[in-house]
Amino acid sequence: MSDVPQPLVETGGEDHEGPWRVVLVDDHAIFRAGVRHELTSASPELVDVVGEGEDVASSVAVILQARPDVVLLDVHLPGGGGAEVVSQVHRSAPEVTFLALSVSDAAEDVIGVIRAGARGYVTKSISTPELVEAIDRVATGDAVFSPRLAGFVLDAFSGSISVESVDEDLDRLSQREREVMKLIARGYTYKEVARELFISIKTVETHVSSVLRKLQLSNRHELTKWATDRKLV
Structure with a gap:
């Protein structure tokens, strides 16, 4: 040093x-x-x-x-x-x-x-x-x-790239929904997400449903691909 x-x-x-x-x-x-x-x-x-x-x-x-x-x-x-x-x-x-x-x-x-x-x-x-x-x-x-x-x-x-384009889709999600989305995309189970974020499993389920709806995705596999394509995980 x-x-x-x-x-x-x-x-x-x-x-x-x-x-x-x-x-x-x-x-x-x-x-x-x-x-x-x-x-x-x-x-x-x-x-x-x-x-x-x-x-x-x-x-x-x-x-x-x-x-x-x-x-x-x-x-x-x-x-x-x-x-x-x-x-x-x-x-x-x-x-x-x-x-x-x-x-x-x-x-x-x-x-x-x-x-x-x-x-x-x-x-x-x-x-x-x-x-x-x-x-x-x-x-x-x-x-x-x-x-x-x-x-x-x-x-x-x-302005060479659009800041808005970086997180346009993410802006639809609340901060908590983003956290849940990233953990689910990394392969966490609902129970593991709940433990990591200090929330109930039911709340995790609610957030996942909301994320899928807002991003117009059908399941967690599509969610994982969506997050990976954007280099969020």
Whole structure:
């Protein structure tokens, strides 16, 4: 980690002192533990992890309490997804900066969280020094994207491709319906979806029926193909 330049934090705002205060948001505890260890052991002078969240409700609560400089945010979370975390936090704490850190590079995920207000989007293949630098950059006002995603985002928001066309079909679905749809398309059973999202099996059945109706599909096999064709799973 010696290749991480010491001046990173010093390039921030004139009033900033000490390491950047960071909250980790991801529904996998092992992943959070790994990122915390990497950041705090490799660059304690640059990053201080001050809280963690595993779903929308717990994440919003810890963010509003800790008021971190940067939130590292997964886009797939129980309770509404990463974009919902950004939206809820920004209603009362618009100064909090979000950097999406996800395994997904699907168009709908990238555009959704950026439209909600995140300052950047990097994938989980990023190295620790690169992640530390990305945290510093978004904390000091830059927008940061993994190389492949940068061109896509620029194209989307410059009008080269239509943002509306990216998620036109998805706009018919509620946030909860999108969560259920993605899990079903990944092969989850109704019982597994219910456990993952903390809802009843009956509620899962209701959401699936609604999703199929809105997307004009007949069964879960068609739903899986629909989601796969759009690179949502």
